[in-house]
Amino acid sequence: MIPTITAFERSPDGGMGLARDMRVRWALEETGQPYDVRLVSFTQMKEPEHLALHPFGQIPTYEEGDLVLFESGAIILHIAQHHAGLLPEEPNARARAIAWMFAALNTIEPPIVEREQVSYAERDKPWHAQRLPLMDERIRQRLGELSDRLGDAGWLDGSFSAGDLLMVLVLRRLEGSNLLEEYPNLAAYVARAEARPAYQRAYEAQRAVATDR
Amino acid sequence: MIPTITAFERSPDGGMGLARDMRVRWALEETGQPYDVRLVSFTQMKEPEHLALHPFGQIPTYEEGDLVLFESGAIILHIAQHHAGLLPEEPNARARAIAWMFAALNTIEPPIVEREQVSYAERDKPWHAQRLPLMDERIRQRLGELSDRLGDAGWLDGSFSAGDLLMVLVLRRLEGSNLLEEYPNLAAYVARAEARPAYQRAYEAQRAVATDR
Numbered sequence: 001m002i003p004t005i006t007a008f009e010r011s012p013d014g015g016m017g018l019a020r021d022m023r024v025r026w027a028l029e030e031t032g033q034p035y036d037v038r039l040v041s042f043t044q045m046k047e048p049e050h051l052a053l054h055p056f057g058q059i060p061t062y063e064e065g066d067l068v069l070f071e072s073g074a075i076i077l078h079i080a081q082h083h084a085g086l087l088p089e090e091p092n093a094r095a096r097a098i099a100w101m102f103a104a105l106n107t108i109e110p111p112i113v114e115r116e117q118v119s120y121a122e123r124d125k126p127w128h129a130q131r132l133p134l135m136d137e138r139i140r141q142r143l144g145e146l147s148d149r150l151g152d153a154g155w156l157d158g159s160f161s162a163g164d165l166l167m168v169l170v171l172r173r174l175e176g177s178n179l180l181e182e183y184p185n186l187a188a189y190v191a192r193a194e195a196r197p198a199y200q201r202a203y204e205a206q207r208a209v210a211t212d213r
Numbered sequence: 214m215i216p217t218i219t220a221f222e223r224s225p226d227g228g229m230g231l232a233r234d235m236r237v238r239w240a241l242e243e244t245g246q247p248y249d250v251r252l253v254s255f256t257q258m259k260e261p262e263h264l265a266l267h268p269f270g271q272i273p274t275y276e277e278g279d280l281v282l283f284e285s286g287a288i289i290l291h292i293a294q295h296h297a298g299l300l301p302e303e304p305n306a307r308a309r310a311i312a313w314m315f316a317a318l319n320t321i322e323p324p325i326v327e328r329e330q331v332s333y334a335e336r337d338k339p340w341h342a343q344r345l346p347l348m349d350e351r352i353r354q355r356l357g358e359l360s361d362r363l364g365d366a367g368w369l370d371g372s373f374s375a376g377d378l379l380m381v382l383v384l385r386r387l388e389g390s391n392l393l394e395e396y397p398n399l400a401a402y403v404a405r406a407e408a409r410p411a412y413q414r415a416y417e418a419q420r421a422v423a424t425d426r
Contacts, residue, residue: 055362056320056355067305073319074312092280099287105315106286107269110323121347127340134334142269149268 002034003064005075006053007209009039015210016175017203021060023072023169024079025205027162029198031083039209073105076162086162093158100156100163108146109170111138116173139179147183154192168193215247216277218288219266220422222252228423229388230416234273236285236382237292238418240375242411244296252422286318289375299375306371313369313376321359322383324351329386352392360396367405381406 005028007021021037028035044050046057053061054070062069062078069075077098080086087094115135122128146167150156155164168190174180180187193199218241220234234250241248257263259270266274267283275282275291282288290311293299300307328348335341359380363369368377381403387393393400406412 051358051361056316056358058320067308069308069312071312071315071319073315074308077311077315078308095280095282095287095291098290099282099284102284102286102290102318103269106284106318106322107271109319110326113323114327122344125340125343127338127344130338131335131340145264145269148264 001065002036003028003062004036004038005063006038006040006050006059006061007206008059009041009044009209011206011210015207017169017206018173018175019059019206020072022202022206023166024060024062024075025202026165026169026199027076027079027086029201030165030196031079031085033079033083037205037209073101073166076166077101080162086165088158088161096157097161097163100161101166104163104166104170108142108167109173111135111142112170112173115139115177136177136179139174139177140182143179143183143186147186150185150189152185155189160193160196164189164193214278215249216241216275217249217251218276219251219253219263219272219274220419221272222254222257222422224419224423228420230382230419231386231388232272232419233285235415235419236379237273237275237288238415239378239382239412240289240292240299242414243378243409244292244298246292246296250418250422286314286379289379290314293375299378301371301374309370310374310376313374314379317376317379317383321355321380322386324348324355325383325386328352328390349390349392352387352390353395356392356396356399360399363398363402365398368402373406373409377402377406 005021005024008019011019013019025035040050040059045054045059050061051057053063053068056070058070060072060075062075069078076086087097115132118128118131118135122131155161156167157163171180171186171190180190194203218234218237221232224232226232238248253263253272258267258272263274264270266276266281269283271283273285273288275288282291289299300310328345331341331344331348335344368374369380370376384393384399384403393403407416
């Protein structure tokens, strides 16, 4: 049964792979699973038909037979639990890889998304320029700790996992801020992930939505 | 094998159950599992011994034999996967309950924690009073969507699950803001959870750390 995911009809990033459908596309590519995509407009995302799939009116969603999922973390965990390639088999290593999924989404992503959101919502406010260094400092604290833990390892805990997949895409949201570049091992980690054939297939697929218009 | 979790030696909330060890205590109580607690000071949390357990120098951690986990979401998922009481058995319902875990941590919690953090870090800044309504509006958007989805159901998707456990404790972080009270079904949902015997045992256990000093 081929799952269907949703993605932006017009992604705000213009196809740079920063929208959350990229996470699901990459996970499906790493596990060799085919998938269908349904594009939704910003208007459609807030209509009852889409809200029935996603209570917060966002993308991506994941439909597979009777199963409907939202939240990219949950979708990726579902894919990883059903197909080899994203989680180790050994139970303790598997639990640790899942811990990195949560770390990406609950510890690293929030201050990065916050910086991104206020850069849209508050850029005309008189305080924005003064707050930016405060937000950067919070992000640097987390990046420093992550950089220390990664050290010169290739991936966060042994082989590439769903934890790395989410972490890399969360870190990519810093593009343009020059913050990631302050941590050469993290920049190299992102580049290493971007070189994976599955990443490249996912990237091209989401980019085609923007460029085929 | 009895797991050991870490908690604040002096919780910033003074034992109101808002620290993240409460999540793990409650999950262990719901599943009837005994546990040991090791208290750590703010200094200890940033020392190498604790950083080896938790790369971001926080609590809680979870140690069970050779397994060391961090991130409360991952710890609760681990507990829920090994003991009955926090996730449905039926695979699709189980995947949906896990989606609510991620929704609590990645969609609902970030704007709530942001409001909490700037209320400490920026309360003396001239812009703080002007930004507070902006932050409240972002939280209201999410609470409104959550309230619409919950409707008059008892729990988010069928029986009480780990998704409800995390959502309730995330919503509790709004205490003192008066925001939750604008959504009576959400306030009732939190109260319903707080009435569970397992919640009360967990609450008393973390409260004893503060009051026994």
